[in-house]
Amino acid sequence: EAGVVQSPRYKIIEKKQPVAFWCNPISGHNTLYWYLQNLGQGPELLIRYENEEAVDDSQLPKDRFSAERLKGVDSTLKIQPAELGDSAVYLCASSLGGRGRVNNEQFFGPGTRLTVL
């Protein structure tokens, strides 16, 4: 079974340019997450989707970040314009979701490493 797929794996852009990351979750997983991971730190949640609905976007910097999950499957995370401080790894994860699930294990993709020059 394929895991969570992310692309691109690496991206280098100049500041003020836009950038987009794509995520394809595990088939059948209703919940999708985007995390940001700075060097030497643990991942931090940016946004969580239940199907196509964003149910937790409280940590998403909405002035420059946006995300969408059309049709409740693939998702795209966009930054416009990118700043130097956005250099980090952007991780996507998915889980089966659903209330009452004892262990809603999250499966992570390999991430996209963004470098802003």
Add this chain to the structure above:
Amino acid sequence: DAKTTQPTSMDCAEGRAANLPCNHSTISGNEYVYWYRQIHSQGPQYIIHGLKNNETNEMASLIITEDRKSSTLILPHATLRDTAVYYCIVRVQNTDKLIFGTGTRLQVFP
């Protein structure tokens, strides 16, 4: 969610047991202890979780103290491939939010 405290780094000889401690003194009664690990250049990977009983699976064992204020993840026979950052997380059941700390960097040496 309760905060966790872990040592920054640990070493372990290959073939020996790796015991990774975690303090979560403010854990609430309905919060579970989860462990994930992150191998270099990969996303985090689920290892194990527990509420109050000790748990074991094919990857590791989780020992939770009776007062639930601390726990230990045990890798019974560490291999070089177990070199990774190990995150201890407490999470309220039926919520999907994982709050990662900085974890413990485990180095397994030959």
